[in-house]
Every structure is written in structure tokens, then in C-alpha cells.
Amino acid sequence: MPMISTARHGDVLVVTVDNPPVNALGTAVRRAIGEAVTSAQADAGIVATVIGGAGKLFSGGADITEFGKPGGEPGLPELCDAVEASAKPVIAALHGTCFGGGLELPLSCHGRVAAPSARLGLPEVKLGLLPGAGGTQRLPRLVGVARALDMIVSGDPIGADAALAAGLVDRVVPEAELLAGAVAFARDAAARGAPRRTGEREAQGGVAAVDAFTAAKGRALGGRDAPAACIRAVRGAVELPLADGLAQERRLFVDLLGGAQSKALRHAFFAERAANKIEGLPADAKPLKVERVGIVGAGTMGGGIAMTFLSAGIPVTMVERERGALDRGVALIRSNYERSAKRGRFTPDEVEAAMGRLTPVLEFDALHDCDLVIEAAFELLEVKTEIFGRLDRICRPGAILASNTSYLDIDAIAAATSRPGSVLGMHFFSPANVMKLLEVVRGARTEPAVLATAMALAKRLGKVAVVSGVCHGFIGNRMLNPRQAQANALILEGAAPEDVDRVMLEFGMPMGPFQMADLAGLDLGWTAETSKGETVRDILCERGRRGQKTGKGFYDYDVDRRRTPSDEVKAVIAEVAARQGVARRTIGDDEIRERLLYSMVNEGAKILDEGIAQRASDIDVVWINGYGWPATTGGPMFWAESVGFDRVAAGLARHRDRLGDAGEPSPRLLSRSA
Structure with missing residues (x-):
């Protein structure tokens, strides 16, 4: 099936990308677009070209399955450069999704006409990447440095009206008039003479805008490689000629592509899509109607x-x-x-x-x-x-x-x-x-x-x-149980609740086990009638320390719910430890991290052993989307594979006496560590 179609509208060539479901700009599509634009240059009867998309969208961007593989020619950067260099105007007709490469190609065009349905964005940062086909160089030249940084570093799209106000598109026309409007705009552009190339413009806002953005939001981006690289690339749009900025952008893209964070984020991206595939579900199983x-x-x-x-x-x-x-x-x-x-x-x-x-x-x-x-x-x-x-x-x-x-x-x-x-x-x-x-x-x-x-x-x-x-x-809370059990054991053995939580925060979790317990309420599932006052939690609940809602739990909270360590809680922990005969000692961060995380990974492997989860990546999806596991590590099972299953198995063996049942290794884990 042809991946593009071409049609002449008088003296304007219309090129339509037709590569369902998202009009991805794979090798064959790029080559066909490039050939069409080149042929238009040689045809004296054509004064301009319009590039649009078939179906409900312009383009969802590059073909992500090609990432990390030898690319076919032309690459998207080369195609964008060729479009921008065209002696005859090339105009983008935009509707629906225009993401990633599906916006970088229009950025290299000489004008952009959008329908109200158009949503324009550069979401590469969410895959641990940056726009690698000129997006960090051309967008600042169109909308200014501050707005470009907002779009590129957040990865969030904007609508057609916002794009018009920002200068990203030149005209918004009714949906039914998109093609006619783009053709008319292209004809007008040709009448004005040589195309105005995006790369020839100056990025408004300069270095001061980059510095202001970094000062305002840099701390919130800590620990993630891609946002920092995006900021550096946009700075290049200000400080470097276009060719040098594009070269720097490409180097940064390649570095990110081979990095651990992007690999993890791309794993998470594909994992979400795989989760929709249900094993054993007949092909004729159709959803029932749900109206109330x-x-x-x-x-x-x-x-x-x-x-x-x-x-x-x-x-x-x-x-x-x-x-x-x-x-x-x-x-x-x-x-x-x-x-x-x-x-x-x-x-x-x-x-x-x-x-x-x-x-x-x-x-x-x-x-x-x-x-x-x-x-x-x-x-x-x-x-x-x-x-x-x-x-x-x-x-x-x-x-x-x-x-x-x-x-x-x-x-x-x-x-x-x-x-x-x-x-x-x-x-x-x-x-x-x-x-x-x-x-x-x-x-x-x-x-x-x-x-x-x-x-x-x-x-x-x-x-x-x-x-x-x-x-x-099920999946999430079953894996949470051994982690919480280890957290409870660690504080009896000598670790402070704030140290356990800090180790998890430093790993990238949004909160630690005791912060989570206080937020949920320590009395969740606890009743005064059945409490025996044997555990730290029982005693805290009996004393009215039931979490943030009562102003005190494992921590003390002020009126703004800011937490501070509690001397009362430390005394309760020491009392329970003494009653249970637990010898207290100094516990390092490595032991805390290993006991909490390795016990979770082991439980996840047991879940797979039992067929509770369909695939390891489903477990990663649960923990990233339900518990805030840092997506830059790909989820607990992907993380375990990246650090080495042999290392996890060795850690379980090292802490076996303290892990209890949570330390009994899964057959799957043992086989993967062999």
C-alpha cells in the first residue's frame, strides 16, 4: 500500500502521508516525501508544495520501533533540512495529532496552516530523549526561547489557537477548509518570492530566557537526563549558528538514546501498550455497552x-x-x-x-x-x-x-x-x-x-x-506487603523511619513507606476492639497517632502537614524492639535499599511464577502508574534486570535470615540469575 499520495491542485502539489494508524514517519514515508518535494523543484508547473496527513491526524511522529536500529535514508533530520532548503515554498496542513517528528517536519516547512483539531507537541522528553530532527533549534526561532522551553521540557502539547497566538502556526481555518486554506496559503507564499526559512530567524529571548527557565524549574528536573539535555540544546539555538546547533542537538540525542534512562522510559512506553493485550481472550470477545x-x-x-x-x-x-x-x-x-x-x-x-x-x-x-x-x-x-x-x-x-x-x-x-x-x-x-x-x-x-x-x-x-x-x-499491593514488612523490621533493628523513607526518596520514589502509611492512615484495617498493643502500629493507633489526619503518626505534622521525626515514636520503637528481643544496630543505606527493593522484585517474580501477572512489563506498568516508581528506571522488574538478577539473588541470600519468607527466592529469579 502506498504510504503517501500526491495530487496536483493547479500549480500546487499536495503530498498526503497515509501510513495508518498514526502516519508514522518511517523510512519509506520519509523517502517518499523527500522524492515528492524534490520532484516539485524540477517541475516548472508547480509553484509550491503542501504536506498533510490522511485520516484523523497529521502524524504521530517518528517510527519509534526504528530507534536504536540502523536508519534508512533519508533520516528525519536530513528530510527536514531538505524541506527547509527547498527553493519553492513547502506548507504544512495540520490537523489532529502533530507530535514529535510530526511537528519537527512542519517546523522545517515555510508555513503552517492548522485546523482547530490540531494538537502540536514535542513529547520526546517523556521517552528520555529530545527532539532530534531540529525541534530544539527551529521551535525557539518561531515561538521564542521561553515558550519553546516550556513545550520541549514538559513534552506537553498545545492546541491550534495557542499555537497561532505563539506564532507556531500562521493561520487557523475550519476543519473542512484545511486543504483549500493550505493550498491558498502556499500559492500566496510563492507569490511573495523566496521562502522564509525558520532557521534564518533569531530565537527571541536569548540566553537570559534560558537562564530564567533553568533558575525557575531546574531543581524540579533534577535526576533526569533528558530535560537537562533539552535545555542545553535550546541554548545552542541562541548561541550557535543553525548548522552547529543542529549538530549539537544530534549528538545530545544519540547520547540520550544510548542512555539507561531513555531505555527505561521506552520500555515503559511499550509496556503500557503491551498491557492491553490479554492472554487467552477470544478474538470475538466484544465489549458490552456501558451507558450508566x-x-x-x-x-x-x-x-x-x-x-x-x-x-x-x-x-x-x-x-x-x-x-x-x-x-x-x-x-x-x-x-x-x-x-x-x-x-x-x-x-x-x-x-x-x-x-x-x-x-x-x-x-x-x-x-x-x-x-x-x-x-x-x-x-x-x-x-x-x-x-x-x-x-x-x-x-x-x-x-x-x-x-x-x-x-x-x-x-x-x-x-x-x-x-x-x-x-x-x-x-x-x-x-x-x-x-x-x-x-x-x-x-x-x-x-x-x-x-x-x-x-x-x-x-x-x-x-x-x-x-x-x-x-x-493482586499485583501492586502484594508486592507492597514485603516492602512494608521489611520497613517495619528495619526500624526495630535500628534504622529510623526517616532514614528508611529517605533511602526510598533518593531512589526516586515519591514517598517512603512511613510517609505512605501516615498519608493512608495507620488505622486503615485497624480496630481498637481487636488491637493487642503488640506492634508499633498498634501502639501508635491506640495513642491517637493515626497519621496525617490526626496530625501525628510515624511523624509529627504541623498545620501545613510538614513532617518532623517524633521522639515519642522512637521511644515506642525501642520499647517494642526490647520486648521482642531484637538487637538494635546501625544499618546502612545499602542494606535498607536492598531489603526493601529486592524483596519486592522477588515477590514480583513469584507473581509471574504463579501466572497472576501476564508479563513482567505489566508489573512495571502497575508500579510506575500506581505507586510512583521512577519511570526513569523502567519499573521494578526492568530495574532488576538492569542491575542484574544475579545481584538481586545474591542480595536475597545475603539478607536471608532477616527477610523471612520474602527472602525465599522465586524459581524464575533463580533461573534468570544462573
Whole structure:
């Protein structure tokens, strides 16, 4: 199939990239574009060329599967240089996605006409790279240094109107008039004479803009290679001639491409896409229609889940047992929306439209017509099985029943119904309206269409979904358990909570185990009636130290929730250690890091041994998107492979006496370390 098409519109040649699904600029496409532009130079009947994209977008960018492989000629940098050097104007007609190379090619054109649907961005930094085909040199020359740095270092796209205001595009025309508008613009450009080349312009803002950006945002970018390289490259657009700036950009790109961070980030990119492929799912398993969702529970999780669906335009019926709890839940949802509106995420009209899709009720019977009901009640099996028994009697045949449980047995919950094939887990992460991860838990009898529906819904909601089998804690929380157990053991043996947390922060985690415990609440799953005062957590809860919400937990907190180490907690730890006969000692950072992380990796390998996760990369997706594992290391399993499974196995053996069951090596881990 041809990857481009060409057509003459009078004296203008129109070149259309037609390489579905994203019009990637692979070798064959680049070669065809280059040949078309060259032929236009030799044709006296053509005064200008327009380059556009077929389908719903201009181009999603370079073919990422070619990264790290010998490239075919011309490379994207060479194509962009050739387009810019054209003696006849080349105009880009932009609509839909124009990302990465799909923006660098238009930057090298002599003008850009956009439809309102156009979204323009250079997201390479999110793959640990920089724009390597002139993006760091040409964008500052079009929009100025400050705006270019914002776009390149963040990787976030802008819309057509913002691009017009910034000078990135020259004209915005109605969608239906894009081709005609671009052809007319090209003809006008030809009439004006020699093309105005982007590379001949001066980057407005100069070195002062680079220094101001670095001073304002440099600290927040610490530890990541690509943003620093992006800033250095943009500085080159100010300080160097175009040819030298392009050469420096290319050197920086090649260095990043071979670096550990980019390899990890590209792994994470492909891992998210692989997670959508479900083993054993028949090809004819089609998603069911979901037009109304029911949610049982108006607490923090129920409200967050409701917002997720409401924001996606899906009506929600939310049920609670008591009026007070229901009213508090509705008020919290509105408060969250209004806070987001103040930050510009929603307009007031969008807030009211979302709230208008919410039906809060006290009657379970109101869930009868829902296509999907998600239970978000207290994390006790007997509570959930009672709810599912009621839902089974109330909900229409064919409706899907899902639990938001983070630990419990989905098969046991499904057994409380007469329709176990319609039951599965949909484990959202808190806050559900913000966090990207959704663990979709496939029960032993979950029907293929039900599983396909949950995965399709995840895309509709903007979530990253990973399929898990049934076990205690599924993928993420099951791996969290040995880490928390080691953290608890380490503080009894002599490490301070703040040291354990610091080691994890230095590794790149957003918070340490004890910060996380305080944020979640130490009394999560704890009750005064059953507390025996035997553990540090029991004693802290009994003393009212239940986390940030009470102003004290493992740490003391001020009114702004800034934490400081607690002498009371240190005394409690020493008391419990003495009672248990634990000899306290000085523990170094390396031991803390190894015991926390190696125990997690080992548990991840056991999850793979048991078939709970489909692939190692799924585990990485869970931890990057649900727990803030630093994406620059690729996730726990990719990280373990990069440091060496033999090293992990040796560490487990070295700490075996202190790791307990968490130190029993997985057969998979042993085989990979051999």
C-alpha cells in the first residue's frame, strides 16, 4: 500500500502521508516525501508544495520501533533540512495529532496552516530523549526561547489557537477548509518570492530566557537526563549558528538514546501498550455497552470513582445507606470539581454538567438499570459478599458487578452471586479521579466479554489498565506487603523511619513507606476492639497517632502537614524492639535499599511464577502508574534486570535470615540469575 499520495491542485502539489494508524514517519514515508518535494523543484508547473496527513491526524511522529536500529535514508533530520532548503515554498496542513517528528517536519516547512483539531507537541522528553530532527533549534526561532522551553521540557502539547497566538502556526481555518486554506496559503507564499526559512530567524529571548527557565524549574528536573539535555540544546539555538546547533542537538540525542534512562522510559512506553493485550481472550470477545454506572459507597474511593465516570460523560447512580454519608460524598465531589475548575481543568459549565450526571440515592433498587455497578465499600469480605448478594438480586441480567477491593478474593465475592461470570475486580487507586492505574482482576469464572468491557472502559476513562489474576493484594499491593514488612523490621533493628523513607526518596520514589502509611492512615484495617498493643502500629493507633489526619503518626505534622521525626515514636520503637528481643544496630543505606527493593522484585517474580501477572512489563506498568516508581528506571522488574538478577539473588541470600519468607527466592529469579 502506498504510504503517501500526491495530487496536483493547479500549480500546487499536495503530498498526503497515509501510513495508518498514526502516519508514522518511517523510512519509506520519509523517502517518499523527500522524492515528492524534490520532484516539485524540477517541475516548472508547480509553484509550491503542501504536506498533510490522511485520516484523523497529521502524524504521530517518528517510527519509534526504528530507534536504536540502523536508519534508512533519508533520516528525519536530513528530510527536514531538505524541506527547509527547498527553493519553492513547502506548507504544512495540520490537523489532529502533530507530535514529535510530526511537528519537527512542519517546523522545517515555510508555513503552517492548522485546523482547530490540531494538537502540536514535542513529547520526546517523556521517552528520555529530545527532539532530534531540529525541534530544539527551529521551535525557539518561531515561538521564542521561553515558550519553546516550556513545550520541549514538559513534552506537553498545545492546541491550534495557542499555537497561532505563539506564532507556531500562521493561520487557523475550519476543519473542512484545511486543504483549500493550505493550498491558498502556499500559492500566496510563492507569490511573495523566496521562502522564509525558520532557521534564518533569531530565537527571541536569548540566553537570559534560558537562564530564567533553568533558575525557575531546574531543581524540579533534577535526576533526569533528558530535560537537562533539552535545555542545553535550546541554548545552542541562541548561541550557535543553525548548522552547529543542529549538530549539537544530534549528538545530545544519540547520547540520550544510548542512555539507561531513555531505555527505561521506552520500555515503559511499550509496556503500557503491551498491557492491553490479554492472554487467552477470544478474538470475538466484544465489549458490552456501558451507558450508566452504579457505585455503592460515597466515601473517598466511591466519590473519586464517580468523578472518573462523570468526567468521561457517563451518568452515575451513587448509593449510600445513610443520608449524612451520601450528602457528604456529594459535597466532596462538588468541592473537588470546583477546586479543579479554579486550576483551569474544568469550566464552570463543565462542572455543572458533570454534577448533573450524578444521581445520589439511598435505595439499592435504583441500581436496577445500571450496566455496571462498582462496589466501593469497607474492605471486609463479609461486607462485600453481603452487598454482592443484594446486587445479584437487584441488577438486571447481563449487568457487570465489580469490586474495588484492593486485597480480597474476587472469586469468593463472585460466589455470593448467581452470575460469577459477570463479576470481576476493578481496583482504582486513590485518588481515583487522578491516579492513572486500574488493576482489572480476572476471576476464575469471569467471562471474556466482561473482561474486555473493563479494559475498554479503562481507555474511555483515560486509565492505564493491567490485568491481574486473583491473589491477596493482586499485583501492586502484594508486592507492597514485603516492602512494608521489611520497613517495619528495619526500624526495630535500628534504622529510623526517616532514614528508611529517605533511602526510598533518593531512589526516586515519591514517598517512603512511613510517609505512605501516615498519608493512608495507620488505622486503615485497624480496630481498637481487636488491637493487642503488640506492634508499633498498634501502639501508635491506640495513642491517637493515626497519621496525617490526626496530625501525628510515624511523624509529627504541623498545620501545613510538614513532617518532623517524633521522639515519642522512637521511644515506642525501642520499647517494642526490647520486648521482642531484637538487637538494635546501625544499618546502612545499602542494606535498607536492598531489603526493601529486592524483596519486592522477588515477590514480583513469584507473581509471574504463579501466572497472576501476564508479563513482567505489566508489573512495571502497575508500579510506575500506581505507586510512583521512577519511570526513569523502567519499573521494578526492568530495574532488576538492569542491575542484574544475579545481584538481586545474591542480595536475597545475603539478607536471608532477616527477610523471612520474602527472602525465599522465586524459581524464575533463580533461573534468570544462573
